[in-house]
Amino acid sequence: MRAERPLQIAGAVNAYAAMLAQAAGFRALYVSGAGVANASFGLPDLAITTLNDVTEDVRRIAGAVDLPLLVDADTGFGSAFNIARTVREMIRAGAAGIHIEDQVAVKRCGHRPNKALVPPREMADRIASAADARTDADFVLMARTDALASEGMEGAVARALAYVEAGADMVFLEAATSLADYRTFTAEVKVPVLANVTEFGRTPLFAAEELAGAGVAMALYPLSAFRAMSAAALETYRTIRARGTQAELTGRMQTREELYRVLGYYDYERKLDALFARNDEPEEG
Numbered sequence: 001m002r003a004e005r006p007l008q009i010a011g012a013v014n015a016y017a018a019m020l021a022q023a024a025g026f027r028a029l030y031v032s033g034a035g036v037a038n039a040s041f042g043l044p045d046l047a048i049t050t051l052n053d054v055t056e057d058v059r060r061i062a063g064a065v066d067l068p069l070l071v072d073a074d075t076g077f078g079s080a081f082n083i084a085r086t087v088r089e090m091i092r093a094g095a096a097g098i099h100i101e102d103q104v105a106v107k108r109c110g111h112r113p114n115k116a117l118v119p120p121r122e123m124a125d126r127i128a129s130a131a132d133a134r135t136d137a138d139f140v141l142m143a144r145t146d147a148l149a150s151e152g153m154e155g156a157v158a159r160a161l162a163y164v165e166a167g168a169d170m171v172f173l174e175a176a177t178s179l180a181d182y183r184t185f186t187a188e189v190k191v192p193v194l195a196n197v198t199e200f201g202r203t204p205l206f207a208a209e210e211l212a213g214a215g216v217a218m219a220l221y222p223l224s225a226f227r228a229m230s231a232a233a234l235e236t237y238r239t240i241r242a243r244g245t246q247a248e249l250t251g252r253m254q255t256r257e258e259l260y261r262v263l264g265y266y267d268y269e270r271k272l273d274a275l276f277a278r279n280d281e282p283e284e285g
């Protein structure tokens, strides 16, 4: 966050997407709960996936890039002891931080209607359990509030302040609808605030500079690349089925050369060649 404001955080649904985001210059990445559910399991984002499902993706992504990873821990995957375990497992898997939200355990996407929240006290307990379980002082604990839709700005601010009091380092204001919302919220909540700029939701696609002007410290793009790749993949599959060839699509594909550059393939190949060359040398006898 010292490097840029707002810190742009890009969602990556797998290790290779994370490498692409890193190559594009992002300084922080996100493992989206919706991304794990949708992309890794073909499930909707309705609290169906588990802690293990998410940490598996975190391990793969953290193993592929050097960037800090913010991870969506939904409602923490259970009650106090489970939340403590979530924190420890996320740290072990390589996350730099997680966010935990104040929806009931059967959560929904933050941009859908009929979200239900736990009482502020219960969410503060979630945060306190998480803060207590931290085995790494640098691990970031972010409280997400979904309260704007049902309790308005006053409710969202009151909740955020309680969560910070309970140990949250940062706050995620879900589904804000105007820059004025962010301005009011960031003026009241003194810790860094994240804006979720997810497409086709409640929040207009505010530009980074606009968010910075409203006091926002982090801008999240949780599923942007996933939505783009999904549309591209569907078009590719359809075209091959309809035309019997992919020839007209290659201009829009990432080439083998580009793929290999991102992967560092040629370094691996050189090492392999050197190993083979060594093995070919006659043994001294």
Ligand SMILES: C[C@](O)(C(=O)O)[C@H](CC(=O)O)C(=O)O
Binding pocket: 032, 033, 034, 035, 045, 072, 108, 109, 110, 111, 196, 198, 199, 201, 222, 223
């Ligand atoms: C940020 C989010 O929690 C996610 O899982 O990526 C989702 C994103 C989305 O559904 O667009 C959310 O905002 O609830």
Ligand SMILES: [Mg+2]
Binding pocket: 032, 033, 034, 045, 072, 074
């Ligand atoms: Mg989510």
